[in-house]
Amino acid sequence: MTLRTKNSDRAAGRARRGTIGLGDLLRSLKGLDTRDPATAERIARSLGFTGIEANPVEETQGVSGAAPRPRVSKKPAPENLPHRSGLPPVTPPVDLPAEILETEMTPIESMGPPSAPPEWLDKGPLLGDRRLPSVPRAKLFPERSAKGVLTAAVATRRAGIAPDIARLVQGLVRGRVLARFPYRPRPSVHRGVQLLMDTSDAMTPFLEDLDDLARELVSVVGKNATELYEFQGDPNTAVRWTEGFNDVPWRTVPGRPVVLATDFGIGAQAAAHDRATPRAWSRFERQTREAGVPVIAFVPYGRARWPQALSRRIRLVHWDHRTRASHIKKLFGVGHEVGP
Amino acid sequence: MDYQPTHFELPKDDTWPGDAKHGFPPYLFNEDIAVAVDVALATRRPLLIAGPPGSGKSMLAPAMAGLLESRYLRHTFTSRSRLGELTSELDHLRRLHEAQAGVYGKNALPPEWAYREPGLFWWAFDPESARRRGATQAQVDKLGTAFKSPDVPDSATSGGDAVILLDEIDKAEPDLPNDLLEPLDRLQFQVSNGPEVIAPPKTTFLVIITTNGERELPPAFLRRCVSLVLQHPKRDRLVEIGRHHFPEMNMEILEQVADRFGDLRKQAHHEGMRLPSTSEYLDAVRAAHHLKIDAGDPVWRHIETASLLKKTDWTDDLADEE
Numbered sequence: 001m002t003l004r005t006k007n008s009d010r011a012a013g014r015a016r017r018g019t020i021g022l023g024d025l026l027r028s029l030k031g032l033d034t035r036d037p038a039t040a041e042r043i044a045r046s047l048g049f050t051g052i053e054a055n056p057v058e059e060t061q062g063v064s065g066a067a068p069r070p071r072v073s074k075k076p077a078p079e080n081l082p083h084r085s086g087l088p089p090v091t092p093p094v095d096l097p098a099e100i101l102e103t104e105m106t107p108i109e110s111m112g113p114p115s116a117p118p119e120w121l122d123k124g125p126l127l128g129d130r131r132l133p134s135v136p137r138a139k140l141f142p143e144r145s146a147k148g149v150l151t152a153a154v155a156t157r158r159a160g161i162a163p164d165i166a167r168l169v170q171g172l173v174r175g176r177v178l179a180r181f182p183y184r185p186r187p188s189v190h191r192g193v194q195l196l197m198d199t200s201d202a203m204t205p206f207l208e209d210l211d212d213l214a215r216e217l218v219s220v221v222g223k224n225a226t227e228l229y230e231f232q233g234d235p236n237t238a239v240r241w242t243e244g245f246n247d248v249p250w251r252t253v254p255g256r257p258v259v260l261a262t263d264f265g266i267g268a269q270a271a272a273h274d275r276a277t278p279r280a281w282s283r284f285e286r287q288t289r290e291a292g293v294p295v296i297a298f299v300p301y302g303r304a305r306w307p308q309a310l311s312r313r314i315r316l317v318h319w320d321h322r323t324r325a326s327h328i329k330k331l332f333g334v335g336h337e338v339g340p
Numbered sequence: 341m342d343y344q345p346t347h348f349e350l351p352k353d354d355t356w357p358g359d360a361k362h363g364f365p366p367y368l369f370n371e372d373i374a375v376a377v378d379v380a381l382a383t384r385r386p387l388l389i390a391g392p393p394g395s396g397k398s399m400l401a402p403a404m405a406g407l408l409e410s411r412y413l414r415h416t417f418t419s420r421s422r423l424g425e426l427t428s429e430l431d432h433l434r435r436l437h438e439a440q441a442g443v444y445g446k447n448a449l450p451p452e453w454a455y456r457e458p459g460l461f462w463w464a465f466d467p468e469s470a471r472r473r474g475a476t477q478a479q480v481d482k483l484g485t486a487f488k489s490p491d492v493p494d495s496a497t498s499g500g501d502a503v504i505l506l507d508e509i510d511k512a513e514p515d516l517p518n519d520l521l522e523p524l525d526r527l528q529f530q531v532s533n534g535p536e537v538i539a540p541p542k543t544t545f546l547v548i549i550t551t552n553g554e555r556e557l558p559p560a561f562l563r564r565c566v567s568l569v570l571q572h573p574k575r576d577r578l579v580e581i582g583r584h585h586f587p588e589m590n591m592e593i594l595e596q597v598a599d600r601f602g603d604l605r606k607q608a609h610h611e612g613m614r615l616p617s618t619s620e621y622l623d624a625v626r627a628a629h630h631l632k633i634d635a636g637d638p639v640w641r642h643i644e645t646a647s648l649l650k651k652t653d654w655t656d657d658l659a660d661e662e
Contacts, residue, residue, distance in 0.1 A: 027382060038371075
């Protein structure tokens, strides 16, 4: 093994340089043709000094609302339902008159002519132009831990670099001819993921969290390997939209993990029209189990409220800022075990 | 172009003529590209190129290798890629089979180093050492016929300056870009239980890394790269690209197809569909040329469907038929 020192690095002319800094900019501006100010700007841009995204990730279609698409709903939507693209804006309080208005309550005996509208009604909007400062929203999976949590949640096992000595010895002892060298498994996201998002009424408080989840999953797994589906209560009816805005029903893909983002109807009223029955969940669980597809469910409510029967058959994870990748690794080890 | 690069010479008409022998098409430089390459060469940093498919990200590398008259080495990442492919890996399976089959009779198996498989960085930084799998010449001689020479890439038969293309890094596992930081930063790496491979100090390496924006790259990686974001070419540049690819082609066809291409991009954008790219424009031009038709021909609609639109969702069409 070669011992390396700073001096030997310098002698080889390959000292570690770290991230791009002002020195790189100065070296470039001094050494290159910068007679034209626009060229100097180009140089600064290429070195990342103008804040332009160096790796613009394609916009997520679907839940993040990058592209408009028709909402196909078989049930009539209740009126005044908040729009999917976000929560309703916070309503500022109404300005009350400075003095108490005199009122005289008299029994209604005869309906006289309608009274004239008050003067203040014509003096502009009641709510004025004031906007309350928006309260920063705490993400269910904070940025610092989201990537680790999601990688651990969707990773499957794949042959790594280190030889699996135990399996190798076992094979040799039994006199088997090894067609494939056994390697110790490592987690990998190469199989992609299907994200099934519950957009039922009870999940309205978490719509922006669904957006965040979809975006984070795409950044971890990649756009082409992430399939985004939506359902209202019953996961068996999940659909996704194609480029031409046609809906495609959800089907399992062998070996591709499924991530559910749902409250399992915990937050819904018992008689809610979009609350799935236990039988529907059982059918979903059976379908994924028979297809050999690992399922993990992010639930925005704590363990105490989880459906007991389902939590024994589907691996549930509290969708919460305290959840860490290590908690998920305890559930799955180095990744989901799936077939070849 | 007003900009005059310091570290390389731009060709006539700002166009590298291509290399028919190796199948590389012509490459049109613009000011953004020339400046970014010049900065990467001045700062000796990797050049990260982002942009839509068909915008010419990968083709810049052979063009620069041609202009710099240096070696060209390429590696395309997949979801299975790992650092060892670029540095060094041990061929465990060959070693095991040779041990089981008793290839060397009563003699002991060759030492571990004889099973090293040099990766792209090794061939780029030190091809001599890679050819000996990191051993000394005396060790190789001592091993005699038991030493099997590794397969030498065409562009690694000798040392010297090199352009290295690391294509589609966004296809690799999320951790891989961080694994590349050390060898790319210092142009050296440590072979496990072996030598340290160091690029010669006076050698110039232009490392070009491409991404389609499939997924995010680690901030630490981005902070070490010179950045170039290629946009889809405007209509006139598209025609110019077509002219260099098909010098014998009638300009009228190139312009007609470019106009139709622009309309289709707008339509696809409006409908939320995938936008056709430069390579698809060239396919359409090629098809129009070989079939001897223009955008007004009734057959043209089929060319659009086959080469420009490339629909993958036929639900609407099936519904129409019903």
